[in-house]
Amino acid sequence: MAESKTGPAWTGNYLQDYGRRRGLMAWLTTTDHKRIGLMYMMAMFFFFTVAVMLGVLIRLELMNPGMQYVTPRVYNSLFTLHGVIMIFLFIVPGIPAVMGNFILPLQLGADDVSFPKLNLASWYVYIAGAVLALTSLFAGGGVPDTGWTFYAPYALRSGSNVSLAVFAAFVLGFSSIMTGMNFITTIHRLRAPGMGFFRMPLFCWGLYATSWIQVIATPVVGITLLLVIMERWLGIGFFDPARGGDPVLYQHLFWIYSHPVVYVMILPAMGVISEILPTFAGRTVFGYKAIALSSMAIAIVGYMVWGHHMFTVGMSDTARRVFSILTFLVAIPTGIKVFNWMATLYKGSIRIEPPLLWALGFVFLFSIGGLTGLVNGALATDIHVHDTAFVVGHFHYTMFGGAGVGLFAAMHYWWPKIFGRMYNRKRAIWAWGIFMVGFNVLYFPMLVLGIMGMPRRYADYLPRFHTPELISTVGSWILVSGLILMVWNLIRAIKHGEPAPANPWGGTTLEWQTTSPPPQLNFAVAPTVTTGPYDHTALRAAAAKEAQ
Amino acid sequence: MAGASSYSGMVDKTFWMILGSSVIMLLGITATMILFMVKYRRSRHPVASDIEGSATLETLWTVLPTVLVMVMFYYGWAGFKVMRETPKGAMPVTVQARMWSWSFKYENGKQTTELYVPVGRPVAVNLESADVIHSFFVPAFRMKEDCMPGRHNHAWFQAEREGVYDIMCAEYCGDKHSAMLSKVIAVPADTFDVWLERGGGRPTGLKLMQIKGCVACHTSDGSKLVGPTYKGLFGSKVRVTTNGVEREVLADEDYLRRSILQPKADIVVGFQPQMPDMAGQLDDEDIKLIIDYIKRQ
Numbered sequence: 098m099a100e101s102k103t104g105p106a107w108t109g110n111y112l113q114d115y116g117r118r119r120g121l122m123a124w125l126t127t128t129d130h131k132r133i134g135l136m137y138m139m140a141m142f143f144f145f146t147v148a149v150m151l152g153v154l155i156r157l158e159l160m161n162p163g164m165q166y167v168t169p170r171v172y173n174s175l176f177t178l179h180g181v182i183m184i185f186l187f188i189v190p191g192i193p194a195v196m197g198n199f200i201l202p203l204q205l206g207a208d209d210v211s212f213p214k215l216n217l218a219s220w221y222v223y224i225a226g227a228v229l230a231l232t233s234l235f236a237g238g239g240v241p242d243t244g245w246t247f248y249a250p251y252a253l254r255s256g257s258n259v260s261l262a263v264f265a266a267f268v269l270g271f272s273s274i275m276t277g278m279n280f281i282t283t284i285h286r287l288r289a290p291g292m293g294f295f296r297m298p299l300f301c302w303g304l305y306a307t308s309w310i311q312v313i314a315t316p317v318v319g320i321t322l323l324l325v326i327m328e329r330w331l332g333i334g335f336f337d338p339a340r341g342g343d344p345v346l347y348q349h350l351f352w353i354y355s356h357p358v359v360y361v362m363i364l365p366a367m368g369v370i371s372e373i374l375p376t377f378a379g380r381t382v383f384g385y386k387a388i389a390l391s392s393m394a395i396a397i398v399g400y401m402v403w404g405h406h407m408f409t410v411g412m413s414d415t416a417r418r419v420f421s422i423l424t425f426l427v428a429i430p431t432g433i434k435v436f437n438w439m440a441t442l443y444k445g446s447i448r449i450e451p452p453l454l455w456a457l458g459f460v461f462l463f464s465i466g467g468l469t470g471l472v473n474g475a476l477a478t479d480i481h482v483h484d485t486a487f488v489v490g491h492f493h494y495t496m497f498g499g500a501g502v503g504l505f506a507a508m509h510y511w512w513p514k515i516f517g518r519m520y521n522r523k524r525a526i527w528a529w530g531i532f533m534v535g536f537n538v539l540y541f542p543m544l545v546l547g548i549m550g551m552p553r554r555y556a557d558y559l560p561r562f563h564t565p566e567l568i569s570t571v572g573s574w575i576l577v578s579g580l581i582l583m584v585w586n587l588i589r590a591i592k593h594g595e596p597a598p599a600n601p602w603g604g605t606t607l608e609w610q611t612t613s614p615p616p617q618l619n620f621a622v623a624p625t626v627t628t629g630p631y632d633h634t635a636l637r638a639a640a641a642k643e644a645q
Numbered sequence: 646m647a648g649a650s651s652y653s654g655m656v657d658k659t660f661w662m663i664l665g666s667s668v669i670m671l672l673g674i675t676a677t678m679i680l681f682m683v684k685y686r687r688s689r690h691p692v693a694s695d696i697e698g699s700a701t702l703e704t705l706w707t708v709l710p711t712v713l714v715m716v717m718f719y720y721g722w723a724g725f726k727v728m729r730e731t732p733k734g735a736m737p738v739t740v741q742a743r744m745w746s747w748s749f750k751y752e753n754g755k756q757t758t759e760l761y762v763p764v765g766r767p768v769a770v771n772l773e774s775a776d777v778i779h780s781f782f783v784p785a786f787r788m789k790e791d792c793m794p795g796r797h798n799h800a801w802f803q804a805e806r807e808g809v810y811d812i813m814c815a816e817y818c819g820d821k822h823s824a825m826l827s828k829v830i831a832v833p834a835d836t837f838d839v840w841l842e843r844g845g846g847r848p849t850g851l852k853l854m855q856i857k858g859c860v861a862c863h864t865s866d867g868s869k870l871v872g873p874t875y876k877g878l879f880g881s882k883v884r885v886t887t888n889g890v891e892r893e894v895l896a897d898e899d900y901l902r903r904s905i906l907q908p909k910a911d912i913v914v915g916f917q918p919q920m921p922d923m924a925g926q927l928d929d930e931d932i933k934l935i936i937d938y939i940k941r942q
């Protein structure tokens with residue numbers, strides 16, 4: 098009977114093996130976008146766990162003034178590893194690699210992405226980059242201690258194994274570019290009949306804007322990282338003034354990529370929120386076009402604001418003013434999204450379920466992230482908080498409270514689709530509550546500390562910073578308890594959860610029209626589209642009929 | 646509200662303005678979400694209405710935030726403008742940063758490891774670094790500007806009240822980044838003038854080595870820190886690596902001079918090439934004094 102498990106006629110789901118290969122080999126050679134999404138998820142989950150543990154260690158050392166558990170050198174390596182893993186291995190691939198891969202073709206009504214083999218290749222490139230990054234820890238001159246930004250000239254002089262770590266980031270960039278190209282092509286070519294660009298779900302819009310950034314911005318950082326390697330190995334003076342180079346040039350090149358990349362993290366998360374809110378409000382989204390186009394606006398304006406990371410390097414005062422005003426401009430499309438989301442709840446018929454709570458958690462935490470960003474965008478105030486704990490608080494609110502929580506929201510939303518099982522609702526809500534409390538206890542004190550003048554990347558600090566540091570450390574324990582409960586609840590559901598129906602939440606986009614979990618080729622009958630993505634009339638009529 | 650520096654009040658006003666409107670917006674957003682969750686939950690409001698959008702509302706919440714952020718930009722810019730316009734006649738002080746210490750050089754040649762300034766008079770700082778990037782941060786004054794190797798950044802401040810204020814390095818610079826601290830000591834102007842005159846002229850060799858931070862990594866008592874000790878160094882044979890080749894050299898005056906000016910030329914076996922090159926921070930006479938001191942150890 099194994100032999101008959103091929104082709105569209107087969108009615109099993111994608112989690113079951115079909116075709117020639119079985120077990121692990123079947124996964125490692127798969128070109129199914131759903132399986133590749135899950136493989137990304139497993140790899141990223143591993144790295145996330147490691148980096149969270151490093152984060153907890155950082156907090157433990159900072160609990161009290163003085164050095165308790167590690168030397169300053171080890172502390173510096175801890176935050177470098179924590180940052181490098183979180184950024185390059187977790188949050189940048191993040192939602193696109195896991196949820197984009199799994200959901201994008203389903204939402205478009207397609208069988209797969211445009212280039213399934215390239216998709217598998219990009220997973221292997223990601224793994225290769227990750228292996229290189231891990232090797233850099235154990236081989237050569239010791240664990241890198243430069244911070245995730247690899248600033249010259251420090252990164253050029255550090256005796257630690259920086260070249261390999263930088264090369265790893267370079268390789269990971271290729272994985273990003275490949276995924277980006279794949280998604281752009283898929284969105285242009287594989288939409289279901291009837292699905293114009295403005296009938297596309299907003300998650301796809303988020304991925305579309307993201308993919309363009311990945312394709313256009315990533316090569317810049319690739320070249321920059323190569324220049325760093327050439328300087329370290331061949332002694333060519335690009336960035337080190339002792340060799341005639343310019344360290345400010347490095348920072349420009351680095352941020353030309355690394356600022357847009359924060360939108361690579363956040364735009365897909367915004368897309369997730371734009372899916373969840375209409376579903377649980379049981380109504381259409383408010384201001385569809387504004388949300389879709391603001392993603393593109395953020396992607397475009399976001400290209401021109403990188404200098405706000407460099408307000409104290411001694412750029413001309415005019416340049417600082419221009420970068421400041423452009424930074425404020427990005428706030429506008431972001432604000433539009435938040436207001437449209439709130440309006441989507443207005444006169445809805447709201448069901449409070451875990452995905453909705455995570456989505457609202459996103460709106461709350463990301464608002465704090467965005468609003469503290471205004472402090473960083475204004476010149477007079479940024480001069481004071483630049484490179485302090487305030488910035489560390491700000492970017493955890495945006496990247497973790499935003500992109501990270503967006504991923505958790507997506508997992509709670511699509512978990513029944515992915516595994517065909519429901520998780521425990523009550524436990525999910527508890528995990529959310531503990532996480533939200535822990536998050537704010539952990540990161541809010543950092544905002545306070547920064548305003549008090551506590552610099553970042555400090556292994557030790559003056560006694561006057563003690564109280565907020567201590568509170569923050571306690572917060573890290575609460576947050577991790579919430580995370581553990583959440584992960585355990587989700588994993589448990591895969592085996593022990595109740596079977597999930599095709600459309601457990603009353604969603605209107607195409608992925609809910611196929612079974613949970615979906616069959617290998619996604620749809621038994623290829624869907625066609627006749628309405629906008631969030632049209633609830635059919636669902637409402639069905640519910641009314643059932644009620645009679 | 647009088648701050649510690651002449652412009653800290655303006656910066657704080659910008660803080661209050663931005664943080665204040667942020668708190669109001671955050672409370673507004675949160676309260677609205679909770680209100681809608683209660684008011685429109687399915688048990689109370691079983692049938693949703695599809696509202697596709699509203700041109701008026703959407704224009705409103707595009708225009709209002711635009712105005713608000715432009716006001717914020719203006720405040721930030723106005724405060725910044727003051728920070729960047731050094732008043733004429735400000736007293737110049739050169740701030741020299743290196744891994745991992747600060748020193749300050751006054752016009753009359755006086756050098757210190759803590760920054761003494763007169764209350765009520767503007768001070769123009771000229772920022773230098775001997776090695777990697779550091780950042781001169783005085784939180785109480787709301788001032789910060791990076792010390793870049795190979796270029797001169799500038800900033801200014803004016804202390805308004807007597808007191809002792811922390812200086813911290815705000816740009817990550819390696820192992821002892823968090824120990825790269827010093828103080829601004831603001832004293833009355835007449836006390837300052839007396840103080841400045843007293844210590845004019847060139848410091849001794851040992852004093853120079855304290856000021857330039859040499860003692861953070863080298864000792865005279867034979868113990869080994871980040872760098873080798875001076876004890877018994879002069880006239881001894883030292884194993885070094887030069888361009889990747891290991892060799893033995895005699896620690897004579899030339900060797901010491903080279904080690905100070907081009908520390909990466911010969912790396913003593915067992916140590917990392919971490920020492921900043923002091924060429925920009927010491928003149929010939931300084932180096933002679935330091936070598937004389939090392940000879941005596």
Ligand code: HEM
Binds near residue numbers: 183489573
């Ligand atoms: C349990 C969770 C976490 C804890 C306890 C934690 C804690 C910290 C702390 C205390 C620092 C500051 C280190 C310093 O300045 O000395 C830091 C830095 C950082 N964190 Fe986290 N963090 C967590 C999760 C995350 C997540 C989810 C992300 C990304 C999405 C992230 C990204 C970063 C980055 C990029 C840095 C900067 C590293 C650098 O300065 O080079 N963290 N984290």
Ligand SMILES: [Cu+2]
Binds near residue numbers: 355356402405406
């Ligand atoms: Cu940025």
Ligand SMILES: [Cu+2]
Binds near residue numbers: 778780818823825
């Ligand atoms: Cu430093």
